[in-house]
Amino acid sequence: MIKTVEQIDNWLRGAEPGDSITYAKVAFLPQKAPGPLHVRGLAEAGLLALCQKRAPGSVFAYIAQRTRGGAEPKRHPRCGTRSLVAGSAESRFTMAMIADAARLGQRCPTLDEFAAALGLGNVHRVRRLLIGLEEAGEIAIDTHRIGAEAARSMTLLRSGLSTALPPLFRSCAATSPAARVAPARMADSATIGHARGAAGEADADQVLCPAPRPASPASDYGMAA
Numbered sequence: 001m002i003k004t005v006e007q008i009d010n011w012l013r014g015a016e017p018g019d020s021i022t023y024a025k026v027a028f029l030p031q032k033a034p035g036p037l038h039v040r041g042l043a044e045a046g047l048l049a050l051c052q053k054r055a056p057g058s059v060f061a062y063i064a065q066r067t068r069g070g071a072e073p074k075r076h077p078r079c080g081t082r083s084l085v086a087g088s089a090e091s092r093f094t095m096a097m098i099a100d101a102a103r104l105g106q107r108c109p110t111l112d113e114f115a116a117a118l119g120l121g122n123v124h125r126v127r128r129l130l131i132g133l134e135e136a137g138e139i140a141i142d143t144h145r146i147g148a149e150a151a152r153s154m155t156l157l158r159s160g161l162s163t164a165l166p167p168l169f170r171s172c173a174a175t176s177p178a179a180r181v182a183p184a185r186m187a188d189s190a191t192i193g194h195a196r197g198a199a200g201e202a203d204a205d206q207v208l209c210p211a212p213r214p215a216s217p218a219s220d221y222g223m224a225a
Helices: 005-014 034-044 089-103 111-118 123-135 167-175 217-222
Strands: 020-026 048-055 059-066 139-146 149-156
Touching (some): 034 089, 089 111, 123 139
8 A cells, every 4th residue: 555645745734743644554665656755755845754663464554744844735736638747756657667668678567557556546547647648748659459469569759768569569560561550549548558359358457449640660669660
């Protein structure tokens, strides 16, 4: 369990000096997760004092206590398609996950994997986050299909780093360009990861949408040649 930035700020606005919140209860605290990053920033500003205690089940409880110093944080905009701030902790962490997958030659994370890493309660917020990043020109997300098989790739537009496609799609791209289809925009489809199934059925965390985006030689599969 890891609290989100919004949950932490909502608590902080009503907290009195001495009040505490358990902002994470995990075996290992991901240092780059948005919630813990935000808490450390508030602690550096003098708003919070931090500690941790061992909890049942071989996990640790990470606790923040309201101090008398500092000023209350400003209200953050809700995470939506239009209101997303590209420099937010969630978006930075999301792009870091994409970059890590690309550098390691791995597929793009699924919606569920993004949600778990970000500490978000559901995949709908992840979907809105990714749509906002694409509309802001930070990432490109492409869909590729071969028969009933479908896969997604993500590209960080500033660096050109792209996540890998499954071997089936890589070999097809190298031997039979005609088998490829025009990528579909994430803003239209909101689908992440690798889909499999007859008659276009998708994995549980995916919603396949056929809206096409014209491909260019430099952006086939959303990956570098």
